[in-house]
Amino acid sequence: MAFDRSLKIAPSILSADFANFGAEIQAVEAQGADWIHVDVMDGHFVPNITFGPDTCKAIRPHIKTVMDVHLMISPVDAYIDAFAQAGADFITVHVEAGAHMHRTLQAIRSAGAKAGIALNPGTPASAVAPFMDLVDLVCVMTVNPGFGGQKFIHSCVEKVSDLRLMIGDRPVHIEIDGGVTPETAPLVHAAGADVLVAGSAVFKGGSVVDSAPYGENIRAIKAACKA
Ligand code: DX5
Ligand code: ZN
DSSP: OOOOOEEEEEEEESSSSSOOHHHHHHHHHHHHHHEEEEEEEEESSSSSOOOHHHHHHHHHGGGSSSSEEEOSSHHHGOOOOOOHHHSSSSSEGGGOOOOHHHHHHHHHTTTTTTEEEEOTTSGGGGGGGGGTTOSSEEESSOOOOOOOSSSOOOOGHHHHHHHHHHHSSSSOOEEEEESSSSSTHHHHHTTTOEEEEEEEEHHHHHOOOOOHHHHHHHHHHHHHHHH
């Protein structure tokens, strides 16, 4: 997959029907999702538990676009190979989740996946500066991770601009995760973000039997960014 900075919407299956991931993924991709964002939580790094590598492996055949796995787990190193073998295209780890980030990021690439680094809202952009040549994606959390449907933290927008300057010409995506809506998306897109994760804003109002709202919701976010 060639690098490009065009706007991409990555629906988070955290807001999908957990009993129906395969059909949900097929529905949201048919409705225009560019990537599929997969939130892995351990009840330790974040106060919520979702699922692990076996679920990722089970849903992989249903994903035709890009499997973007966001690991909200600590420790993380022992699990990287399992998520890579489950078919993750991107594996994103939190800079706050381990003391040996160079090793962690190198392990992701060695396992054959693209490497992402995420920052919590309280973490400054400078925390990821040492890793710019080791990553393919920087994920700016615009809520404190753990749950869908939280309110966008506006003070994170300036951090996106700082990271865009830091990245320069490197082929590194800027992803935004948390509270993305047609109201907040244009702010971060204008600041330099190209991948917008959206859970509740994409899945609201729809279902696998009535998936048209997924498409309307995706198009509303994209249209707001272009306006
Ligand atoms: C939050 C997760 C997000 C979440 C976003 O901890 O990392 O991916 O699903 O959900 P919304 O878009 O509802 O804020
Ligand atoms: Zn996420």
